[in-house]
Amino acid sequence: MITVADVEAAAERITGHVIRTPTVPSPGLSALLGAHVTAKLELLQRTGSFKARGATAKLLTLSEAERAAGVVAVSGGNHGIGTAVMAGALDIKATVVMPRSAPGRAVDIAEAAGASVILADTMDGAFALVEELRTKGLTLVHPFDDPVVIAAQGTVGLELAEDAGELTDVLVSIGGGALISGVATALHARRPGVRIWGVETEGARAMSAALAFGGPVPVELSSIVSTLSAPSASQLTYEHVSALVTDVLAVTDAEAVQGTLELADHAKVWAEPAAGCLLPAARRVLERVGEGARLGLVVCGGNATTSDVTAWAERFGLR
Known part of the structure; x- marks a missing residue:
């Protein structure tokens, strides 16, 4: 703890x-x-x-190699916005996975900040897709399972x-x-x-x-x-x-x-x-x-x- x-x-x-x-x-x-x-x-x-607080803190801990490879986040809306906007401010490439139920405004803001947004059919599917993207070298900015x-x-x-x-x-x-x-x-x-x-x-x-x-x-x-x-x-x-x-x-x-x-x-x-x-x-x-x-x-x-x-x-x- x-x-x-x-x-x-x-x-x-x-x-x-x-x-x-x-x-x-x-x-x-x-x-x-x-x-x-x-x-x-x-x-x-x-x-x-x-959500901007946690996303910023995590992004600021990344090594140069991790920054260069980019990050991935899974979100029902706000964590995706926070990660996308703060990653954009820190010049880090972000991918955000959201369920199709996420607010359209959240998708628009994340994309406007420069993130790549991927929509999954369900929240479970979004979390599963993130695990797949991690295998490609992206660092996970988890919405809650991270000290x-x-x-x-x-x-x-x-x-x-x-x-x-x-x-x-x-x-x-x-x-x-x-x-x-x-x-x-x-x-x-x-x-x-x-x-x-x-x-x-x-x-x-x-x-x-x-x-x-x-x-x-x-x-x-x-x-x-x-x-x-x-x-x-x-x-x-x-x-x-x-x-x-x-x-x-x-x-x-x-x-x-x-x-x-x-x-x-x-x-x-x-x-x-x-x-x-x-x-x-x-x-x-x-x-x-x-x-x-x-x-x-x-x-x-x-x-x-x-x-x-x-x-x-x-x-x-x-x-």
Whole structure:
């Protein structure tokens, strides 16, 4: 498992390449939820999500030979964008493999950054294709099964610990689990006693399944939230979450989209459902912990278009 020293080293490595995103009290969300809420606005990060942190850290560790050969990433959207854009900025050739369910905007941005994008029929197929490409000499920039990436994602937690007021509970979305693993590591060191809660959608429950089984297991993916749709957790992220996280909650896709609409209305930020899922989960956390809670929400990304969210809202009959 990584340590807070690893996270601090990652913070030094990526300084100047990524943004220290705002950590702000949210009067609107506090009124909505009936508890004090602080939001870490990682949707304002370069490339629109926290993924730029891990991608940058990994790219900066490459040897000259690895840089010359290029890198490959597998992604449901945001990790592909982050790897493509940051590789382009560092003059490294990138190939990004995404499932056909990935947002079209993610494909367009990755290609505009100079990456080669390959579409697979499923997320499982995307991961399999990446393994094939690795045999051709490309270095894998894994979205979550890499201690370098986890430590860099943990810099979100480091900044939250330094910039937020008093917190009792922090909610973090989970796909493969790198973000929550890194954030939990940083917060347990810097804010002992703060509870960490993970949030998944019901059609992408890789970490919940791993916790129930006692280790990573494949899961069937059916969520519209492609950016949280990992086919399984990794042993590395499972170990961090099982040791450091209070519980992992699951919400429906409809609840996640409703959360996106509420973030727009009450927090005045345009987030994606991977972040919208935090609001229904926050209500459940408040039911469990009682009065006096002070919440921190890691608003992880904002790469959904207005058309995407409108279509999902109509599909689920939301207003």
